[in-house]
Structures are given as C-alpha cells and as structure tokens.
Amino acid sequence: MQSELNKVWANCLSVIKSDLNESSYATWFAPIVPLRFVNNTLTIQVPSQFFYEWLEDNYVNVLRKAIDVAIGRHGLLEYSIVVDKGDKKNPPISFNIPNQVSSNNTFGNKKIEVPSKSPFQTTPTETLELESYLNPKYTFDKFIEGDCNRLGRAAGLAVANKPGLTSFNPLMIYGGVGLGKTHLIQAIGNQIKSDYPGKFVLYVSTEKFTNQFVNAIRNNSIESFTNFYLQVDVLIIDDVQFLSGKEKTQETFFNIFNHLHQSGKQIILSSDRAPRELNGMEDRLLSRFKWGLTADLQQPDYETRIAIIQKKLQDDGIQIDFEVLEYLAHTIQTNVRELEGVIISLMAQASLTRKDIDLELAKSTLKSIVNEQEKELSVENILDVVTTYFEVDMDTLRGKCRKKENVFPRQVAMYLLKELTNLPLKSIGYHFGGRDHSTVIHAVQAVSEAMETDKSIEKTVRKLYGRFH
Numbered sequence: 164m165q166s167e168l169n170k171v172w173a174n175c176l177s178v179i180k181s182d183l184n185e186s187s188y189a190t191w192f193a194p195i196v197p198l199r200f201v202n203n204t205l206t207i208q209v210p211s212q213f214f215y216e217w218l219e220d221n222y223v224n225v226l227r228k229a230i231d232v233a234i235g236r237h238g239l240l241e242y243s244i245v246v247d248k249g250d251k252k253n254p255p256i257s258f259n260i261p262n263q264v265s266s267n268n269t270f271g272n273k274k275i276e277v278p279s280k281s282p283f284q285t286t287p288t289e290t291l292e293l294e295s296y297l298n299p300k301y302t303f304d305k306f307i308e309g310d311c312n313r314l315g316r317a318a319g320l321a322v323a324n325k326p327g328l329t330s331f332n333p334l335m336i337y338g339g340v341g342l343g344k345t346h347l348i349q350a351i352g353n354q355i356k357s358d359y360p361g362k363f364v365l366y367v368s369t370e371k372f373t374n375q376f377v378n379a380i381r382n383n384s385i386e387s388f389t390n391f392y393l394q395v396d397v398l399i400i401d402d403v404q405f406l407s408g409k410e411k412t413q414e415t416f417f418n419i420f421n422h423l424h425q426s427g428k429q430i431i432l433s434s435d436r437a438p439r440e441l442n443g444m445e446d447r448l449l450s451r452f453k454w455g456l457t458a459d460l461q462q463p464d465y466e467t468r469i470a471i472i473q474k475k476l477q478d479d480g481i482q483i484d485f486e487v488l489e490y491l492a493h494t495i496q497t498n499v500r501e502l503e504g505v506i507i508s509l510m511a512q513a514s515l516t517r518k519d520i521d522l523e524l525a526k527s528t529l530k531s532i533v534n535e536q537e538k539e540l541s542v543e544n545i546l547d548v549v550t551t552y553f554e555v556d557m558d559t560l561r562g563k564c565r566k567k568e569n570v571f572p573r574q575v576a577m578y579l580l581k582e583l584t585n586l587p588l589k590s591i592g593y594h595f596g597g598r599d600h601s602t603v604i605h606a607v608q609a610v611s612e613a614m615e616t617d618k619s620i621e622k623t624v625r626k627l628y629g630r631f632h
C-alpha cells in the first residue's frame with residue numbers, strides 16, 4: 164500500500180537523519196526511492212551498483228537501526244539497483260555482508276536480512292563515525308607534542324585551519340609502527356569536520372581504497388567509484404605504502420589525486436616510510452607525494468614519553484608518583500602504542516588488586532614485558548650496546564685511542580659496567596686493554612659529572628642503562 168510504504172520510509176529516514184550529518188544524508192539517502200513494502204520487506208531503489216556497495220559498506224548499521232524502528236526486528240531490506248548496460252554483462256556479485264540470507268538476482272534485487280542487533284556493536288568510546296570513518300578519539304588535544312613530531316603536528320594544524328589553502332598539499336606524514344600517524348591524520352580530519360561542517364572529509368585506508376577499486380572493476384562501476392572520490396573535499400589516505408606494486412590502483416589514484424589537487428581540495432597521506440624509500444610506486448605518483456610537505460614522526464624522547472603517560476593517566480583521572488612515571492618512561496622506549504598497552508595493563512592490575520599504582524606494582528606488572536626487552540646482562544652485551552649507540556667499533560672502544568669521540572663512549576662503557584655489574588674495578592679495566600682501576604674511577608667520575616651538567620648526556624646514559632634494567 165502506497166501510504167504505508169511512504170510512512171515506513173519516512174520513519175526510516177528520520178532515524179537515518181538523526182544519525183548522520185547533512186551532507187552524508189544528502190549524498191547517500193536523498194537519492195534513494197522507496198519502491199514497495201510487502202510482507203515486512205521494504206524495497207528501495209538505488210542509482211548504481213557502487214552506491215549499493217557503499218551503503219552496505221558504510222551505513223549498514225544505520226539502515227539496520229532504521230529498519231528495526233520502522234518495521235520491527237523481522238523487517239527485511241531489499242535493494243533494487245538501477246541497471247546500466249555494463250552491469251547486465253556482469254555475473255551476480257558476491258556479497259561480503261554478515262547475516263545475509265539470500266540474494267535474489269532475478270529482478271536485479273539484492274536481499275539481505277537486517278538483524279535487530281548489530282554484529283559490529285562496539286563500546287561507545289570506540290564508535291566510529293560512519294560517514295567519514297574518522298575516529299573521534301583522535302584529536303589534536305590528545306596528541307602530545309614533542310621534538311619527535313613537532314613539524315608534522317604543526318603542519319597538520321596549519322592544514323586543519325585552512326584545508327586546501329596552504330602549500331602543504333598533499334601533506335604526507337611518515338614514520339615507523341605505532342608512532343602516531345593514524346592519530347595525527349585523523350586529528351586533522353576531525354578538526355576540519357568540526358570547523359567546516361559543510362566539507363566532506365573522508366578517511367580511508369589504502370587497503371580499503373584498493374578493495375573498493377577491485378570491486379568496482381569487477382562490477383564495471385569504475386565511473387561511480389571515481390565520481391564518488393571526486394566529491395570529497397578532504398581526502399585522507401592511510402598507509403599509502405600498500406599501493407606499491409598495484410599499478411591499476413595507482414593509476415586511478417593518480418587521476419583522483421590530480422583532479423582533487425587541481426580543484427583545491429586537501430589531500431593527506433600517511434606512509435610507514437619516506438617517499439624516496441617507497442619501492443614499486445610510479446615515479447609520477449611519487450613526485451606528486453613530494454609536491455606539498457613531507458614530515459616524519461620519530462620515536463618519542465624521554466620527556467615526550469613522560470608527557471604522554473601523564474596525559475593518558477590524567478584522562479582517566481589517575482595520579483601516580485613521579486618515580487613511577489620515570490620508571491615507565493625509561494622502561495618502554497619503543498613506540499607509543501606499546502606505552503599505551505603498558506599503561507592499560509597497569510591500570511587493569513591496579514583496579515583488580517585494588518592497589519594504587521606504585522613502583523612495586525609497576526615493576527611487577529611490567530616484569531614480563533621488561534624481560535622481553537631487556538638485553539641479557541653481560542660485559543659483551545653492554546659493550547655491544549655502547550658501540551652500536553656511538554657508532555664506534557669494538558676494537559676502538561677497547562683500545563688506546565685518545566680521540567675525544569672515542570674516549571667518551573669508552574668512559575660510558577666503563578660507567579655502565581660499574582653501575583650494572585658487580586665486577587671489581589680491576590676487571591673492568593681489564594676489558595679495556597688492561598687499564599688500571601684508577602682509570603676506571605676517573606671514567607666513572609667524568610661520566611657522573613657530565614650527566615649532572617649536561618641533560619642530553621644524562622638522557623643518553625640513562626637510555627643505555629635502561630636497556631639492561
């Protein structure tokens with residue numbers, strides 16, 4: 164019945180509207196035509212195969228909720244896709260939809276069951292915003308600034324303030340695992356979304372972009388795919404290293420890139436390595452990557468690690484003594500994700516055991532993690548760490564050369580042996596070409612004094628010490 168159909172669809176739309184922003188609603192739901200409502204099944208007409216896939220990929224939860232409210236938990240949704248010439252030649256597509264019960268291709272319709280409970284249900288803090296795939300937890304105020312990320316963060320803020328209008332287009336952020344690339348590029352997207360609600364900001368991983376492209380080839384819907392991307396105002400693509408070796412995807416991305424760039428749209432990219440190290444990438448694409456600004460994220464230094472831990476604990480309303488903070492920052496030096504993981508286990512331990520987070524709890528919680536990272540305490544390993552850090556060879560470290568660049572690493576090595584082992588001074592001297600104990604005492608004093616007067620030396624020595632303790 165026509166009036167019932169309209170009522171059901173109007174109810175769906177009001178649920179959908181309340182969940183989405185205006186531009187997503189206008190792009191994806193305004194063009195839908197309700198066709199019929201029979202036996203608890205609502206049939207909607209969508210303009211293309213790509214449109215249908217995009218709805219299923221991005222809005223399935225919203226649709227499910229709308230059907231629940233408008234029809235009830237037994238409601239079904241059926242799509243009727245406007246078939247163009249090319250689509251007719253295609254074999255039926257295979258779906259990647261959980262809970263799909265049937266696909267009826269006789270009339271070009273696709274039928275899925277919409278269960279009352281979302282299989283993707285997440286906790287509120289993890290809810291992704293469906294329309295742009297931005298995670299709202301990634302913001303600038305949660306991104307701690309340090310020497311390791313100063314340029315990237317500043318460039319990110321500049322881009323967020325004036326998307327498409329700075330010379331940082333594209334902005335490419337690169338760096339190793341867990342150093343904050345995704346956080347930073349999403350923070351830019353989140354800020355733009357909040358300051359410029361009219362702009363269509365899209366975050367997409369390279370993997371997802373590639374999958375969509377492959378599907379579009381299979382379904383002969385490349386044009387819809389490309390057209391969709393050309394509507395984006397701010398395109399954020401994560402992990403572009405995964406484009407390596409994918410020539411066709413690169414070609415399409417190249418065209419989208421050029422078009423967006425020429426239209427003054429902002430492009431933001433992340434990669435796990437610098438553009439010059441991206442193998443398997445077309446030169447013309449690589450040269451585009453370098454058009455704007457390339458900024459790297461490095462491992463956070465000691466002070467930044469302290470600030471990150473403080474912020475994470477503070478966000479959870481937890482206070483800890485500075486000595487615990489120092490211990491954590493010394494112990495976990497690899498990347499921020501690991502640091503976060505440790506803080507979470509620590510908080511879990513504290514709440515389980517109903518204890519405050521003190522040094523004892525920190526040490527016992529971190530025991531397994533620390534043991535994995537610690538090098539075995541031996542003279543060889545200590546000297547090895549020193550030679551690697553200062554880039555001197557073992558013979559020079561143990562030898563007699565009096566050049567300043569060799570004397571200091573040697574003194575640090577002696578200092579570490581004294582602090583970390585129970586070796587008598589004479590034995591320590593023995594490892595350095597048979598020097599006597601007074602040379603070792605002198606080295607230990609020299610390093611201690613240098614640590615007191617020079618913060619960077621203190622940091623270096625503590626860092627090397629931290630490899631064993």
Ligand SMILES: Nc1ncnc2c1ncn2[C@@H]1O[C@H](COP(=O)(O)OP(=O)(O)OP(=O)(O)O)[C@@H](O)[C@H]1O
Nearest residue numbers: 305306307339340341342343344345346471499500
């Ligand atoms: N400067 C920072 N301040 C606060 N949190 C940070 C910072 N850098 C990274 N993090 C946090 O560390 C975790 C890992 O960061 P993220 O996922 O952005 O790293 P990534 O570089 O994208 O890693 P991958 O290469 O594995 O994709 C996230 O939870 C992020 O919020």
